[in-house]
Amino acid sequence: MYSKGRDDVEPEPSLKSAKLEKKITDFLYNIFNDLENKMIVFIKHELEMFKKLLKEKNTKYYGEVRDDLWSIKEAALDMALYFLKMMEHNDLADALQDALIGFQQCALKSNLCKKYQHVWEGIAKQGESNILNKIYTDLYITTGRIQQMNEQHEVRQIEKQRTSVKTEENQLDQEQQIKCKNMFEPLSEEDKPIRTVVTQGVAGIGKSICVQKFVLDWTEGKDYQDIKFIFPLPFRDLNLKEKEVCSLRDIIYHFFPETKGMRFTNRYKVMFIFDGLDECRLPLKFHENEKWTDPSMPASLDTIMTNLIAGNLLPSALIWITTRPAAAAKIPAEHVDRVTEVRGFNDEQKVEYFRKKISDESLANRIIEHVKGSRSLFLMCHIPVFCWISATVLEGILGRTESEDIPQTLTEMYTCFLIFQTVQGDKKYNRKYASDIPWDKEGILSLGKLAFSHLEKNNLIFYAQDLEDCGIDPNNIKVYSGVCTQETGRFLGTVFSFVHLSIQEFIAALFTYVCVRNENKNVFELPEESKETKVIDLLKITVDKALESENGHLDLFLRFLLGLSLESNEKLIRGLLTNSGSSSDCQKDIVGYIKSKLEQNPSPERSINLFYCLNELNDDSLVKEIQSYMSSGRLSEAELSPAQWSALVFVLLTSEEDLEVFELQKFIRSDECFKRLLPVVQEATTALLSECNLTDRSCSVLHTVLSSESSKLTEVDLSSNPLQDSGVKLLCTGLKSPNCNLEKLRLSDCSITEEGYAALAEALKSSHLIELDLRGNDPGASGVKQLTDILQDSKLKTLR
Known part of the structure; x- marks a missing residue:
């Protein structure tokens, strides 16, 4: 049998353990030696980079660092800053931080500049980019x-x-x-x-x-x-x-x-x-x-x-x-x-925008002239997006013809805008140059469904699923880029929206009108509840819904819907309509319905929107009635119905006349007239109300104007009105409001006694009044003393 030799004897357990331990120690020693060498090399490399950074010789290194290495490089920087400060070289530590900050700032500026130097408005022409600094107003x-x-x-x-929007000196x-x-x-x-x-x-x-x-x-x-x-x-x-x-x-x-x-x-x-x-x-x-x-x-x-x-x-x-x-x-x-x-934009900036937007000076002048000729369009151009829409439409129309057949109302402008974008999109994506409007009926109605459903919900931002729910392929949304925008965040998902809320409102109205004309369908009803609806009935329903809206979110939608019902606008969208004939026979009925709503005396804001609706329907009968009253001097309280009062306010607010000075004597000398014309008073800086039979009722109304955050009044003349102490007390409540900016107040011959003077003395402590006229009143000695005692503590400079 084979027997073990001396060399084959197994070592003692303690000796075996010691060898294993030495082997592990040697292994760890070698690893940590290698680790130490690598760390030293890394630290030396980083310190070398810091030196180059300070000498501005290293401009790329930090821009090329992988994401997974940033934490270790931050640790190296922390170490360097710590030891520099420990060595009391704070200035060098700050310089190192500044150098790194300077590099990071330069990289950030470069990326943001690339992102923000361009601006897109609708469909840009092939190869053309809009530079923000070129068109910015x-x-x-x-x-x-x-x-x-x-x-x-x-x-x-x-x-x-x-x-x-006023000049700076009038602010x-x-x-x-x-x-x-x-x-x-x-x-x-x-x-x-x-x-x-x-x-x-x-x-x-x-x-x-x-x-x-x-x-x-x-x-x-x-x-x-x-x-x-x-x-x-x-x-x-x-x-x-x-x-x-x-x-x-x-x-x-x-x-x-x-x-x-x-x-x-x-x-x-x-x-x-x-x-x-x-x-x-x-x-x-x-x-x-x-x-x-x-x-x-x-x-x-x-x-x-x-x-x-x-x-x-x-x-x-x-x-x-x-x-x-x-x-x-x-x-x-x-x-x-x-x-x-x-x-x-103020009025001057609107003109500047059109001149920058339209390179042809002669064409720009014609566009400006046309826009100024329509008060409604010129008002809307306060919003830059409206300027862009107007410039887009009018450049195409006035650039190729001298015809006077150009948009006069908002509905016409927006319809022509949609037509322009449809034609441009067809040329760009389908390479077609159709003689007629190349309507994509299915696409427009899908877009309209999206616009309407989300307008009801007051949504302005949509996601891919929202588009798919309305039958729109998100991948094809670029076809509608003239009316829709698509934005993908740097690391985020994609969101969609219409280029402006009013575009959404117009396309929602277009969808609503096409549905009722083609299918007698009321889009406000659920599909399972829907019943056959006539155009006139839908228009009346929409008028009611707009009047019921708390924040007026259907006002512009209603104006577009009514405007589309006109025969002239129907002709523009005839490619979307399947039923022959016209709904223009309902124009008289809807005008009558709107007038009946005006007779119910809605709020001034609602009344004004209803008058804009009548404008879209080309009906100016009420406005002409008021203008006739004003020009003939026959204006009297007894002759004015609630609708006519609203018409008067509408005429004044939309006229070319400057509303800085409101003079009640030009109208009717009464508390009722003053109350009815309050929306006009709120736009004025001076209110001339002397000898108008005003009482404390008007003081109550005026107090609310003076206390309003939007108060513009700096001068009020209430002389020769029986205001009495009760009226002056109400007026003083407004004077003490932090929103009140009244500087001149005339109250001569207003039946004010000691009690009214006491209220005025108290109000002067906090008011902005610099001129006060109280001649012709009966304050008694104590009233005069109370008022004069407070003069030093007030801003008053002139007291009569």
Whole structure:
């Protein structure tokens, strides 16, 4: 048998364990030696890069770093900064940070410049790009007090405030014109820095363009160079991260990867721009979210946003938020330092826009002349999007013909706009040059279904599923690019919208009209409840629904629907209609129905919209009646019905006459007339009301005007009216309002006694009055003393 030799003897267990331990130790020693060498090489390499960065010899290195290496390179930078400060070389540590910041800023500016230098309006011609700086026209922006939520329908708001865009010298103290570049600069009377600005304005008024211009000027080194970083973060992009838990640093790195490694320090001024608060889906629970101060610590997006806006996170950062008026109240007033409003174009800026947009000077002049000739169209051009629509349509029509057969009403303008975009789209995508309008009936109706269903829900933003639900292939939406926009975020999904709310309203009205004309279908009813409906019945139903709407969201939709029922407009859309004949025979009936609604004395805003509806129907009978009354001098209270009162207001508000001075004696000298004409008074800066038999009833009405946030009155003459003390007390309530800007008040011969003088003395403490006329009253000695005692504590300069 084989026997083991000496060498075959197994070692003792302790010896075996010691050998294994030595082997492992040697292995770890070699690994860590190798690790040490690699770390030393890495640190040496990073330090070499830091030296090159300081000498401005390394401009690409940090731009080429892979995402998975950023954390280790940040650690190397942290080590370098720590040891430099420990060595008391703080200046060198700061210089290193500045060098890295400078590189990151340069990369961010380059990317933002590429993104923001172009602007698209509808279908751009083949090979043509619109440069923002080439067509940009300054917008009229005002700054004033923090406003409450405003739910007025946007187009109606523009029309009602038609005189609100004024020259700078006519602005009231609390509402001043401001340039975009001065958005964060304190006014002369403001003693604290501006950190958070909320800019509001209706859809299409130019808020996003204002942001785009602001950012572009920064990237090109023109303005705001004290700001190191600007981060534009539209809410529609943030929405798609609403359920994520992340840090502020993660958010910035995600949307702006070129800034990875950025140090969050108060040494650098940073601005965040949150565009489109009205599109925000976050709850923004300012008073419920916990306080958060660390930009590197993760939290819910809502917590990050509320703490950033409130100033807990990065308290030195500037915050700029844009929004439609109805959503402004989402930000608590205590977190807002300034409210500004984009008012769009004033009359001079409208003309400037057309001259920049239309390169042919002669054609531009003809377009301007035509638009000015239609008061309604000229009013709508306060909104830049309307200027673009008008320029698009009129350039095509006036550029090829001298015909006077050009759009005169809003419905005509929008119908021609849709036709233009349809023809352009057909040429671009189908390569066809049809002699007639190449309507894609199925596509238009699908688009109309989308517009109508979401108008009812007050939705302005759609997703792919919304389009598919209406039979639209999201991949083919480019065919409708003249009326729809498609936007894909840098790292997010795709959203769709109409180029402007009014485009959505028009296409919704077109869909509604085609359905009732072709199928006798009432789109307001559910399919299972739908019954045969005549055109006149649908028009009446829509009038009622518009009058019932709390915020007037169907007002413009109604005007378009009524306008489409005219034979002249029916001819333009005949390619979409299958039934022969015309609905023009219902024009007389719907005009009568609208007049009956006016007789019911709706609110002034509703009345004005109904008159615009009559305009769309080419009916001006009520307006002519009032003009006849005014020109003949036969205007008297007894002869005016509620509808005629509304017509009078409409005529005054839409006339070419300047409404700065309102003189009641030109109308009817009574409390009732003053009350009826209140919408006109609200547009004036001077109200001449002397010798008009006014009582304390008018003082009650006037008090509401003076107390209004939109009050424009600076001078009121109430002389020779029996106001008595009761009326003066009501007036004084308005004078004490912080919104009141009245400077001159005449109350001579108004039957005021000691009691009224006491009320005036109290009101003078806080009013802006500099001139007061009280001749012909009977205050007694005590009344005079009370008034004169307060003179030194008031702003009054002249007392009669």
